[in-house]
Amino acid sequence: MQVLVACSRGQRFDRCPSRIAPLSRHLAFLPYIHWGREVLPVFVDVVRPGENLAEVARRHGVTPEAIIDLNGLPGPGVTAGLALLIPSSRYVVQPGDSLFRIAERSGVTVAALRRANPRVGERLTVGQVLRIPPPPRYRGEVIGYLPVLEPGVTGADIARWGPNLTYVAIFAYRVDAGGNLTAPDDTEAIRATYAAGAQPLMSVANVEPTGRFSPAIARGFITQPQARERLIQGILRTLDQKGYAGVDMDIENIDRSERAGYVDFLRELKGRLGGRLLNVAVAPKWDEETFAYSRGHDYAGIGEVADRVYLMNYEFHWVGGPPGAIGPFNLVRRVLLYAASLIPRGKILAGMPAYGYEWPLPDTPETRARTLSQADAVNLAVRQGVPIRFSEPDREAWFRYRADGQEREVWTPDARSYIAKLALVRDLGLAGTGMWHLGFSAPQLVTLLGRMLQVVRR
Structure with a gap:
């Protein structure tokens, strides 16, 4: 299903995205490399x-097979600019390197790098060998969204993420303006979530069959007492019947006039859980005026009521906007x-x-x-034989290629993106991270979750 959205071209960031995107099926992947209790540096x-x-x-003293496995590559093919995770604690200094650059690309601090290499000064020499220390894993939670409404996305997709999930938000129970819920086929996904050692969350969304998040639907159950009660009772009944561990409220595109009412609804729901x-999933913003799509989300009010707040920190460029x-x-x-x-950061x-996205x-x-x-996305660049570029300010990879007489531009995160985030x-001392969505193959992210986090299991 391809989501079409009703919004103007100027709303690049106002969350008019394809949040339910066409799925590509990909390779399963080892969750992370470890040696005993200590995670091996990469x-x-x-x-x-x-x-x-x-x-x-050869440059790093490892085998090609080890790199293929760690990065989930389909084969030995590579292209210039491809960022690869290298499974080694031995780093050979390259032209242009600095301690900061090496620390940034290994997910450790400069101080940790110095402690592991006490005889190394400020000036590095090309060919000098440094030791990369084990990563400073921090305790954090991970939520993954599983859009079972999307054709091809199933509970089996959870397995590719290994032990790196705290919660799986099964997307979505569609709510209408009267507070009525339409259930997805979620039985397999709930079972697979528990089998993976994670907690399933019932995701409730004001999403229409077209994929558009409807402000009218949100207004209906926020402002009408009977609709509100019907929705809360439907949620509680489903939690008991299906065995969900909690609720994910993904109510988007709320009118600004309903933001206080939405917090009141959440407070009542929380009191009865x-x-x-x-x-609670919220759209990204850095003030209360710039982005119309997120004005209905009262960060402070929601943060006071909710146990967790998932920031949908993506779609700054989306399917209907420029690359x-x-x-x-x-x-x-x-x-x-x-x-x-x-x-609260916790x-x-x-x-x-x-x-990633590919724009014509x-x-x-x-x-x-x-x-x-x-x-x-990155394997496409390899198949096309085109170099991958990297935007340092954005920390995101991009490339162009030509097919069927048309030039195309692709943007995607890579290992450098995920390490930085x-x-x-x-x-920042946050509770953790999450991703949209578990049906996608992102083996470098899987590796780094296991490497940089000690994932909390409930």
């Missing part, structure tokens, strides 16, 4: 022009700092995309991007 290296995988492996978890970074690091950081000023789960060029008001999993979550 770091990022970037393929040089004209280089093959055997040469990359009987200790079960309430997670660009989906989750640009500078804006992601700005959103998290604003959220952390209003919501409640915030910072969302990340497990996907030239960009026109009628063009729509194609959704790719993160793995498919997971380190930001750690440094």
Whole structure:
């Protein structure tokens, strides 16, 4: 199902996204590398022009097979600019390297790198060998969204994420303006979630069959007492019947006039959950005026009521807008700092995309991007034999290629993106992270979740 959205072209960031995106099926992947109780260090290296995988492996003293397995590559093919995770604690200094750059690409602090290499000074020499220390894993929760409404997405997709999930939000129970719920086929997903050692959350959304999040639906159950009561009773009944551990309220595109009423609804719902978890998904923003789509989410009020708040920190560029970074690091950081000023940090789960977009060029008001999993996006560049570029301010990879007489531009996160964002979550002291969605293949993210987090299990 491809989601079409009713919004103007100027609303690039106002969350008019394809939140229910076409699924690509991908390889299952080992959850993470470990040695006994200690997680084996990994770091990022970037393929040089004209280089093959055997040469990359030889440079770092590992096998090509180890790199293929760790990165979930379909084969030995690589292309210039491809960011690869290298499973080694031995790092050979390259031209242009600094302690900061090496620390950034290995997910450790400069101080930790210094402690592991006490004889190394400020000036590095090309060819010098450094030891990469074990990563400073921090305790954090991880929520993954599983859109079972999307054709091809099933509970079996949970297994690819290994032991790296605290919660699985099974998306979605559609609510209408009268508070009536339409259930998805979620039996298999609930069973698979518990089998993976995670907690299933019943995701409730004001989403129409077209994929549009409806303000009229939200207004209906927020303002009408009978509809509100019907919805709460429907949620409680489903929790008991299906065995859900809690609720994820994904109510988006709320009118600003309903923001206080939505918090009141959440407060009443939380009071009747009987200790079960309430997670609330919110759209990203850094003030209360810039983005119309997120004005209905009262960060402070929601943060006071909810147990967890999932920040959908992506879709800065979306299917109906011009090409660009989906989750640009500078804006992601700005959103998290604003959220952390209003919501207790121990409640915030910072969302990340497990996907990329491919836009046809030239960009026109009628063009729509194609959704790719993160793995498919980078593998596309390898198959096309085009170099991958990296936007340092955005911390996101991109490339262009030509097919069927048309040029196309692809943006996607890669290992460097995920390391930077997971380190930001750690440094800000947030509750953890999450991703949209579990049906996508993102093996580098799976590896780094297991490497940089000690995932909390409930």
